[in-house]
Amino acid sequence: MGTGLPFDDVLAAAQAGAAWAFEALYRDLAPAVTGYLRLHGAAEPDDLASETFIGVLTGLGSFRGDETALRAWVFTIAHRRLVDDWRRRGRRPQVCDDDAPLAGQPGGDTEEDALVRLGTADVHRLCGQLPTDQRAVILLRILADLTVEQVGQVLGRSVGSVKALQRRGLRTVRTALDDGSPDRVVAAAHPSAAARR
CATH class of the missing domain: 1.10.10.10 (Winged helix-like DNA-binding domain superfamily/Winged helix DNA-binding domain)
Known part of the structure; x- marks a missing residue:
């Protein structure tokens, strides 16, 4: 955890509603969650990651456990959101947007x-x-x-x-x-x- 505080303190603050603490948890876990969703072929991995962390935010008050248990719990939520997304996409046709914007593309070297x-x-x-x-x-x-x-x-x-x-x-x-x-x-x-x- 990048805050320098013990995990238990950050978790307790996040459960009490401290925005900085939830942001610390998010910054720590979001890249891996988004990567997991992206490599599983999610159409909108960033959106699913956001849905995952909304689930984390709403359920965080009842969470009990250490840092590794939190990580497992967050990825359980992410996996469930992914499965839900597969089901939704299976029920409706997908539209491909060939005119993807260039913003956010690598540049430089x-x-x-x-x-x-x-x-x-x-x-x-x-x-x-x-x-x-x-x-x-x-x-x-x-x-x-x-x-x-x-x-x-x-x-x-x-x-x-x-x-x-x-x-x-x-x-x-x-x-x-x-x-x-x-x-x-x-x-x-x-x-x-x-x-x-």
Whole structure:
């Protein structure tokens, strides 16, 4: 926590309604939550992150636990918002906006921008091609920094299932990276699909 205060003090202040304390919690968790939602293919990750923190704000008064428990609780809310978003999008057609504004795009050093985009594109491609359950486990373990047990609680799965999904997902990513092609993730993650080609 970047405030220099003990977590318990920040949490108590946030639960009492102190805006600075909630802002400290938000600043600490929002980048990872937004990244988790973005890498899961959320159409509007920033909007879903906002919905997540509205849920956090409304439920914070009844929260009990330490910093790691709070992190798990926040990612549970984020995951539920993501699932709700998938359901909503599945029920209505999506419109693509090709005239996206250039504001907020990288600028400055062209070489650095290109390398950042290539790295980001590879990460998105790798994550996007993993099966949803493997992607969820890996992102919650790495991005959210949750324990296997906490990931199991977020996803409603057993510890053994989480470990198996993590092992398969990491093996798939490692194979794709060793081959030098993130596109090979599909074949490694879905061997039966590769056999049908």
